[in-house]
Amino acid sequence: MRALGGGARPPGKTSGGPANAAAPLLSVQALTVAYRVRTGLFSSQPLHALSAVTFNLEQRETLGVVGESGCGKSTLARAVLGLVAPASGRVRLESEDLSKLPPARMRTRRRIMQMVFQDPLASLNPRMTAGRIVAEPLGVFAPHLTPAERLARALDMLARTGLPQSAAHRYPHEFSGGQAQRIGIARALITEPRLLVCDEPVSALDVSVQAQILNLLADLRAGGRLAMLFITHDLSVARAVSDRVLVLYLGRIMEIAPAAQLFAAPRHPYTQGLLASAPPPTPQAARNWRPPTLAGEAPSPLSPPSGCVFRLRCRRAKPQCAEQVPPLETADDGRQVACIRWREG
Amino acid sequence: MWGARAMKEDAARGPWRRAAARFMQSRAAVAAAALLLFLALAAVCVPPLLPHTYDDIFWEHIKGAPAVSADGFHPFGFDVNGRDLFARTLLGLRVSLQIALLATAVAVAVGVAYGAIAGYFGGRLDEAMMRFVDILYALPYILFVILLMVIFGRHEILLYLGIGLLEWVTMARIVRGQTLSLREREFVEAARVAGLSPAAIIFRHITPNLAGPVVIYAALTIPEIILTESFLSYLGFGVQEPRTSLGTLISEGTDNLSVYPWILAFPGGVLFCVLLCMILIGDGLRDALDPRRRA
Numbered sequence: 001m002r003a004l005g006g007g008a009r010p011p012g013k014t015s016g017g018p019a020n021a022a023a024p025l026l027s028v029q030a031l032t033v034a035y036r037v038r039t040g041l042f043s044s045q046p047l048h049a050l051s052a053v054t055f056n057l058e059q060r061e062t063l064g065v066v067g068e069s070g071c072g073k074s075t076l077a078r079a080v081l082g083l084v085a086p087a088s089g090r091v092r093l094e095s096e097d098l099s100k101l102p103p104a105r106m107r108t109r110r111r112i113m114q115m116v117f118q119d120p121l122a123s124l125n126p127r128m129t130a131g132r133i134v135a136e137p138l139g140v141f142a143p144h145l146t147p148a149e150r151l152a153r154a155l156d157m158l159a160r161t162g163l164p165q166s167a168a169h170r171y172p173h174e175f176s177g178g179q180a181q182r183i184g185i186a187r188a189l190i191t192e193p194r195l196l197v198c199d200e201p202v203s204a205l206d207v208s209v210q211a212q213i214l215n216l217l218a219d220l221r222a223g224g225r226l227a228m229l230f231i232t233h234d235l236s237v238a239r240a241v242s243d244r245v246l247v248l249y250l251g252r253i254m255e256i257a258p259a260a261q262l263f264a265a266p267r268h269p270y271t272q273g274l275l276a277s278a279p280p281p282t283p284q285a286a287r288n289w290r291p292p293t294l295a296g297e298a299p300s301p302l303s304p305p306s307g308c309v310f311r312l313r314c315r316r317a318k319p320q321c322a323e324q325v326p327p328l329e330t331a332d333d334g335r336q337v338a339c340i341r342w343r344e345g
Numbered sequence: 346m347w348g349a350r351a352m353k354e355d356a357a358r359g360p361w362r363r364a365a366a367r368f369m370q371s372r373a374a375v376a377a378a379a380l381l382l383f384l385a386l387a388a389v390c391v392p393p394l395l396p397h398t399y400d401d402i403f404w405e406h407i408k409g410a411p412a413v414s415a416d417g418f419h420p421f422g423f424d425v426n427g428r429d430l431f432a433r434t435l436l437g438l439r440v441s442l443q444i445a446l447l448a449t450a451v452a453v454a455v456g457v458a459y460g461a462i463a464g465y466f467g468g469r470l471d472e473a474m475m476r477f478v479d480i481l482y483a484l485p486y487i488l489f490v491i492l493l494m495v496i497f498g499r500h501e502i503l504l505y506l507g508i509g510l511l512e513w514v515t516m517a518r519i520v521r522g523q524t525l526s527l528r529e530r531e532f533v534e535a536a537r538v539a540g541l542s543p544a545a546i547i548f549r550h551i552t553p554n555l556a557g558p559v560v561i562y563a564a565l566t567i568p569e570i571i572l573t574e575s576f577l578s579y580l581g582f583g584v585q586e587p588r589t590s591l592g593t594l595i596s597e598g599t600d601n602l603s604v605y606p607w608i609l610a611f612p613g614g615v616l617f618c619v620l621l622c623m624i625l626i627g628d629g630l631r632d633a634l635d636p637r638r639r640a
Binding site: 078081083104107108110111113114115117118119122123124125126127128129136137140141171184187188191 | 359360530531532534535536537538539540541542549550553554556
């Protein structure tokens with residue numbers, strides 16, 4: 001684990017991140033998010049969307065978050081941004097505990113973390129022009145600017161995301177999905193954030209447009225000091241954008257590893273199954289490929305299995321897997337795995 | 346950079362312009378709007394041109410039949426007290442339209458603010474606010490207005506406000522329901538990420554998107570308010586003599602229906618026209634603004 005303290009930099013311990021980063025940009029500790037689900041007229045029970053999620057995000061790093069539908073990916077994005085209140089645990093941004101901030105201060109701190117949404121059209125107010133949508137955050141974070149200055153900055157931002165200036169006076173329904181997502185990115189970046197949370201930003205787009213948006217995000221990242229939490233269910237997208245990848249299953253972290261190592265040699269049986277479920281890219285390899293490597297569906301998060309949440313679908317499950325929740329172990333090479341049997345190969 | 350023409354084109358693509366264009370395509374609604382505008386203008390502009398006022402009494406013409414001659418212009422005849430029914434109908438129309446507009450404005454302002462706040466914040470606040478609405482629903486509103494009149498005296502303005510304050514409860518329910526679904530939309534979440542305060546989110550992102558259902562419901566509330574006022578006037582709690590409203594005129598007319606039918610027919614005909622226009626306009630607005638037709 002990397003050191004957390006904001007004080008003296010422990011020498012030689014920051015190998016994973018950039019050399020000048022003392023503290024991680026984002027530090028999530030034992031984050032648990034529970035929703036109350038009504039089970040009857042008067043009864044309800046908690047649904048743990050996230051359980052004890054702990055990870056760090058360094059400055060300028062891109063952390064991919066992958067997993068199946070309903071595993072808590074979007075909840076993670078919303079909890080990091082403070083849009084849902086955690087049941088327990090902490091989210092620290094630049095060593096500041098966000099949950100302790102009063103609401104007014106929290107709103108101004110939002111400047112350093114912004115979000116790009118899954119459905120580009122739904123994330124734009126249908127009754128506002130693109131220019132007003134992009135300029136709006138400046139009203140909160142740069143109130144000293146005149147409306148004309150705000151619009152000028154919005155136009156500049158739209159241009160950086162590859163939209164013509166004429167776009168500023170058009171309404172969301174006049175744009176394609178890819179253009180709408182550019183507007184969403186422009187709105188997020190106009191505050192000059194340090195952290196950009198992308199919640200499946202390309203899953204609603206055509207493949208060719210996906211590539212354009214991913215390239216745009218890569219360009220924007222290369223130009224500044226932007227870190228990204230990139231949520232996706234598409235493994236090839238995760239591989240393309242991420243420095244490290246976090247694998248989530250039923251609200252728990254299964255594995256965290258640098259992207260290249262994770263895709264080359266997954267350690268957790270779930271990661272192995274997930275990677276094997278993706279069809280191979282060449283027809284020759286696909287001929288011998290059998291799809292259902294990962295049997296069954298994820299169990300209901302309302303009644304997760306005891307011990308390891310993955311054991312019911314795991315081909316290597318042993319009786320002791322039901323006894324305790326496997327801790328997220330850090331191996332000698334810095335990779336983290338939550339499986340009691342990963343060393344056995 | 347953007348010439349005046351480009352700006353105009355841009356505006357033409359806005360959601361309001363598109364709704365207006367769709368509204369103009371509905372012939373019935375446009376005709377109704379034109380007729381209503383004509384009636385409203387007549388109610389305001391014609392009375393000063395008449396040689397007599399609404400409370401001049403023609404003693405020799407009590408319950409007189411319609412007559413247009415060199416002696417005088419009385420196309421609607423005279424009422425039971427010998428006053429010119431044309432002038433009185435115009436006054437009644439003006440009073441009824443005033444009540445409709447003012448009471449609707451009150452109902453929209455209170456209902457939208459109340460419903461949007463309850464719906465956006467949700468939880469306990471929502472529960473408490475909506476239970477209060479339920480209680481108001483359960484109370485007999487006529488009793489309410491009558492009490493208001495007895496306590497504060499019979500001011501016309503009070504009547505307008507009183508009716509408006511009764512109509513807002515339904516508006517609040519509709520707005521709350523819409524807000525509950527709007528609140529979950531991604532653009533509202535985006536506004537929260539952008540650091541907007543709850544007040545800014547409600548007024549910049551929620552209420553503009555409520556405009557469709559609110560405008561439609563308001564247009565359909567207006568006839569209801571005119572009818573409520575007519576009913577109150579019929580009971581004697583409405584507009585006071587010598588002023589009058591369409592409801593008061595009609596209640597006088599029904600007493601003399603079999604012998605002097607024009608005392609009912611003319612005010613009744615005008616009220617019928619107004620209500621029909623309002624309903625047709627409401628229908629046209631619904632078709633023009635309904636989001637399900639937008640695709």
